[in-house]
Amino acid sequence: MxxxxxxxxxxxxxxxxxxxxxxxxxxxxxxxxxxxxxxxxxxxxxxxxxxxxxxxxxxxxxxxxxxxxxxxxxxxxxxxxxxxxxxxxxxxxxxxxxxxxxxxxxxxxxxxxxxxxxPLDGRWLVRREVGRLGADGIHVRAGFEVEWCVSRGPGDAFTPATTGPAYGMIRLVELAPYLREVLAALAAQGVAVEQIHPEYAHGQFEVSVAPEDPLGAADTVVLAQETIRAVSAAHGLRPSFAPKVVAGAVGNGRHVHLSLWRDGASLMSGGGGPLGLDRVGEAFAAGILDRLPALLALGAPSVASYLRLMPSLWAGAYACWGLENREAALRMIAGPNANLEVKCVDAAANPYLLLAGLLAAGRAGVAAAARLPDPVPVDPAVLAPGERAERGIERLPESLTAAVVAFEADEVLAAALGPAVIDTVATVRRGEIALFEGADDETVVAATRWRY
CATH class of the missing domain: 3.10.20.70 (Glutamine synthetase, N-terminal domain)
Known part of the structure; x- marks a missing residue:
């Protein structure tokens, strides 16, 4: 300097x-x-x-x-x-x-x-990937959804702070002052919230923030999460952002939304590719889809992540894509703000490393002019195994071990992120695998519930 x-x-x-x-x-x-x-x-x-x-x-x-x-x-x-x-x-x-x-x-x-x-600084890695895409005239907008479960009471057990039904107005009414303060604090810090609502799991809520440049999006999700934590503490509540808060129940995701632009025009709509994607937008999405097993080492990086990443729980457990399909790992969202939602990731992820990996995978897809398979219009879990195989729909890694193997074998991510990142990520992941070797689900959940 x-x-x-x-x-x-x-x-x-x-x-x-x-x-x-x-x-x-x-x-x-x-x-x-x-x-x-x-x-x-x-x-x-x-x-x-x-x-x-x-x-x-x-x-x-x-x-x-x-x-x-x-x-x-x-x-x-x-x-x-x-x-x-x-x-x-x-x-x-x-x-x-x-x-x-x-x-x-x-x-x-x-x-x-x-x-x-x-070389392991996540912000620097994101800046570098943004620059590489920018050299080809491609600009990315990104945004995160923040899911968390709210607990009330002493100790480390999870006690839902609201007993209202999933997505129910009861939850908002019961915790209205708390949620209002979350909105007010985020607004005071310049965080543009698009939506806040009760979610499916017990005591669960979600905030969606507006898209921005990838580095700004990663910064914003850190700020948003820590703001929610501070507001919760002031109300005598405790938030959990962990992939799994209660063993056997639905967990927390932290989905990523990505849109592609060139010369001010969207590459995610109005094009000649499938579902209106521009061919560059299609190639970017295909690059991510091709590398999802390896990307899980960045986006679903905890042993607990694989307790969440289960079929038919809207976690995106299958490597496929589809229009408004919440069971596909990649959900295409149509309309004036068309974007691609990556659903198979959670808040155990370092958002900077995850975005750097997603951008690198998408960039590789663009360089290879990759093409997407046919979109999947149903929950892949309801298809017969033979039909899934015929359509090339594979289950994503079912363990952190499998994700690390795919990560270390991926030449594109290795070239983009560098040997220090690849070795350190794999070493830390294996350290967590060893930490929880032989542990049952309850033990894993209890050990990770309040860590993120």
């Missing part, structure tokens, strides 16, 4: 300090998401923000190899007690936290001591 850039960062931070001080801010939380999908933080006093902007706040690289239980493993490129990274706040996303008075937040980018981007 050049001296002029450090000076510019410090100057911008000084301007922000005056503004934040007027808002009563005393500290700034700098967050990043580790390989296990947990948001980690280092915080600085407000007066220290210019120094952090210029020189970064220290953080050990060992966090790349942390497991869901805060243990760690050792990979070829990460892990162990040696080394240091610098966390530089992205001042463009710096915002006071509406539900955490006295605090502001900024996502952090990780650099080494010489100011070189850390």
């Amino acid at each position: 050049e001296a002029s850039e450090r000076d510019s960062r410090a100057d911008r931070a000084r301007e922000a300090v005056d503004r934040l001080a007027a808002d009563g801010v005393d500290g700034v939380a700098l967050t990043w998401v580790d390989t296990s999908g947990i948001t980690r933080v280092k915080a600085v006093p407000l007066a220290r923000l210019p120094h952090a902007a210029a020189w970064g706040a220290g953080a050990a690289p060992v966090f790349d190899t942390f497991l869901v239980d805060d243990g760690s493993v050792l990979g070829r490129f990460a892990g162990g007690p040696v080394g240091d990274l610098r966390l530089h706040p992205d001042l463009d996303r710096l915002v006071p936290l509406a539900a955490t008075p006295g605090w502001a937040w900024a996502p952090a980018e990780r650099f080494d001591q010489a100011g070189v981007p850390h």
Whole structure:
């Protein structure tokens, strides 16, 4: 990092300090998401923000190899007690936290001591993939759905905070002040909410945020999730974003919506491909579909993820696509805001790593002019095995082990993400597999329920 850039960062931070001080801010939380999908933080006093902007706040690289239980493993490129990274706040996303008075937040980018981007930094990986697509004139808009289950009462057991029926108005009425404050806090932080509603599982709700550039979308889902957590705590509630909150019940997803654009025109509608896709949009979607088994190591990265990823639970357990088909792993959404929804992923995922992988897979599809198979108009689980085989509809990996095998074998993801990412992701995933080896579903769910 050049001296002029450090000076510019410090100057911008000084301007922000005056503004934040007027808002009563005393500290700034700098967050990043580790390989296990947990948001980690280092915080600085407000007066220290210019120094952090210029020189970064220290953080050990060992966090790349942390497991869901805060243990760690050792990979070829990460892990162990040696080394240091610098966390530089992205001042463009710096915002006071509406539900955490006295605090502001900024996502952090990780650099080494010489100011070189850390090869495992998720924000840098997303920026790189966005740039590669942009070189071909392709621009992506992305957005996340945030699902969570709300618990009331002491202890680590899950006690639904509302007993109303799925999607029922009863739930909204029972928790109206809480949900109103969620909306108000998100709005105060500049997060554009498109929809909020009760969901299917016990005590479950969902917020859908507006699409934006991929890096902004990943930042926003982190901010939204932590805002929901803070509002919940203020109401004496506890949110779980885990893939599975109650063993045997429906879990939480965190679906990703993607749309493709070129010269201001949608590549997801009005074209000559299937269901109106432009041929470039079709190729992008086909690239993702082809690599879904490997992408699950990024998007469904927990042992608990595979307790959620079951057929006929709207989790997208089959590698297929379809128009408004909520059982397909890729759901095509038609209309003026046509987009592709990736349903087989959850909130155990690092959103930056997941988006980098999805963009790389889509880019490979575009380069290969890939084509989609016929869309599937029914729940794939109701088809006879022979018909699924004839149509090329395969079940996605049923275990984290199988997803890791596919991930390590995928040459496209290896070339796009680099050896440090591939080795570290696989090492951390195997660490979690070993952690829960022989554990029953109840044990896995209890151990992961409150971690994300």
